[in-house]
Amino acid sequence: MPVTIARPRSLRGEIIAPGDKSVSHRAIMFNALSNTGTARVTNFSPGADCTSTVEIMRALGVEISREAGAKGMGDSLTVKGVGLNGLQEPAGILDAGNSGTTTRLMSGILAGQDMLTILTGDDSLKSRPMGRVVKPLTSMGAVISGRANDTLAPLVFHGGSLHESSYEMPVASAQLKSCLLLAGLRADGTTTLTQPAESRDHTERMFSAMGVNLTKTGLDLVLEPSELETVDVEVPGDISSAAFWMVAGICHPDAELLINNVGINPTRAGIITALQMMGADLILVDEREVAGEPVADVLVRTSDLKGVELSGDIVPLLIDEIPVIAVAASLAEGETVIKDAEELRVKESDRIQASVSWLNGAGVDVVGTPDGMIVPGGGSIGGGQFQSYDDHRLAMSLGVAGLISTEPITVLDPDVAGISYPSFWEIIDQFGGLVG
Numbered sequence: 201m202p203v204t205i206a207r208p209r210s211l212r213g214e215i216i217a218p219g220d221k222s223v224s225h226r227a228i229m230f231n232a233l234s235n236t237g238t239a240r241v242t243n244f245s246p247g248a249d250c251t252s253t254v255e256i257m258r259a260l261g262v263e264i265s266r267e268a269g270a271k272g273m274g275d276s277l278t279v280k281g282v283g284l285n286g287l288q289e290p291a292g293i294l295d296a297g298n299s300g301t302t303t304r305l306m307s308g309i310l311a312g313q314d315m316l317t318i319l320t321g322d323d324s325l326k327s328r329p330m331g332r333v334v335k336p337l338t339s340m341g342a343v344i345s346g347r348a349n350d351t352l353a354p355l356v357f358h359g360g361s362l363h364e365s366s367y368e369m370p371v372a373s374a375q376l377k378s379c380l381l382l383a384g385l386r387a388d389g390t391t392t393l394t395q396p397a398e399s400r401d402h403t404e405r406m407f408s409a410m411g412v413n414l415t416k417t418g419l420d421l422v423l424e425p426s427e428l429e430t431v432d433v434e435v436p437g438d439i440s441s442a443a444f445w446m447v448a449g450i451c452h453p454d455a456e457l458l459i460n461n462v463g464i465n466p467t468r469a470g471i472i473t474a475l476q477m478m479g480a481d482l483i484l485v486d487e488r489e490v491a492g493e494p495v496a497d498v499l500v501r502t503s504d505l506k507g508v509e510l511s512g513d514i515v516p517l518l519i520d521e522i523p524v525i526a527v528a529a530s531l532a533e534g535e536t537v538i539k540d541a542e543e544l545r546v547k548e549s550d551r552i553q554a555s556v557s558w559l560n561g562a563g564v565d566v567v568g569t570p571d572g573m574i575v576p577g578g579g580s581i582g583g584g585q586f587q588s589y590d591d592h593r594l595a596m597s598l599g600v601a602g603l604i605s606t607e608p609i610t611v612l613d614p615d616v617a618g619i620s621y622p623s624f625w626e627i628i629d630q631f632g633g634l635v636g
Contacts, residue, residue: 204610205610205633206605206607206635207605207606210454211454214457214459215442215445215627217441217463219438220439221245222374224435227239228253228264230428231431234281235281238279239430239431241433244266244274245620247620252298256302259294262281264278274435284386294318294320296325296353301375304379307337311340311362311383312362318356318357328352331351334346334350337383340363341360361388362386365380365392367391371396371543372399394419399516400468407426407428408492434490439468443521446471446472446498447524449500450481451528451600452604453502458498459500464494478536482503484498505531506532507533512540523551523554524600526555526559534578537575541572558584562581563580564581583606583607585610585612587612588614590613596617599611599614599633
C-alpha cells in the first residue's frame, strides 16, 4: 500500500539506529564457521537481508536460536560453530532473497566445500553481477556454474580443492574482498589480495578478533589458512540507516535529531565526511569502541549546505548513501558533482537512473552521468508520486525527501524498506510526517 509523507512543522527527538547489516551478516557467518563453541550476537539487524543469512546457515546445519530484543534494539542470537569443514549438504536450494552481501559472502564459504549447493535469490538479485566473485573463485580451484556464462544467479557450487592465489581486485568492493578471504581460510596456501582503494573493513576487524592470520600492508591483504575462534558480537547501529535521519535533520528547516549508537568505522563513515564537507551542523557525541568497532551518537541540526564534488577514494566509503546524499545536494547552495560511482548502476536497482528520474519528477534538474550525477542545488524538492523500483534505499530516500519537500511525496511501493529497516515508516509516523 502506498504511503504519503508531508513535511512536519519541526523534526526533533532521538532515534536508535538499527543493528548494522554488514556486521550482522558477518557475525553469523563467521561464528557459524568457528570451532570453539557458542557465540552470542546482540542488536542483530532486523532487516530481511540478514534473516536470509540466518536461514541459509540453518539450512547448512548450523544451530542458531533467536530472541526478540528490547524495544528499539535488535534481536539476540546464539550461534553454535561447526568449524570450516562442518557444514552439511542442504536438502534444498539456498535462498538469499534480495541480499547481495549474503550471496557474495556465501559464495566464498561454499566454494570448495565437498558437497553440492545451489544459491539463488529474488528477481532483483538474479539480475545482479556475480561474475566478479565466480571468476576469482574459479581461479582458486572452485567449480561453479551459473546463468549467463556463470555471471548470474542461481549459482551452483560443485566443490573443488582451493589453492593459494594472488588477485588484483578490479573494484574496491567489501563483498568481493570478504568472499575471497572466506575462501582463503580453506585454501592450501596463502591468499593475497590487492585493492584499488579502501573499502569497508568489517571482515578484517572480525577476523582479527577471531584469531585469523591476516596481515595488511597499505591496500594489500595477505591471509594464511586459519581456524576461527568464537567471539561474541554486539552489533553497532547501522550508519547507512542512520544516514537517512542525518540528511532529514540537516535539511529540515526546524530540526535537531540525536541518532544513538551509530557505527562510525572509518571505512563506512564517508557519509559523515561528505555532509561535513557540505557544511552540515553534525557533531559526534560520546565516541567509544564496542566489540572492536568505533561507535558514537550523532547530533544533527538544521544547516545551510553548499555543493561539493564527491569522487575518488571517498566514494566506496559512502556508496550506499549516495541516493540520500542527492536529496541533500538538491537543497545545497551550488552544484554537487558525484563521480566514480558506477557501482550504483548494478545495485538493487540502477540507483543513478532511479535517483535522477524521481528527482527530475520532483522538480530538481539532476543530470545523470555514466558514473554518477550532477545536482544543481539551490532549489527545493517538490511533491509527486514515485516508485522505488523495489530498492530499499530509494524508498527511504523518498521518505526523507517527503519530510523536507514543499509538497507531499507518495511512495508507491514502500514495503521494500523492510529489507534493511522494518521500522522506518513507523519512525516517520512518530515524527508526524506520515499523512496517508
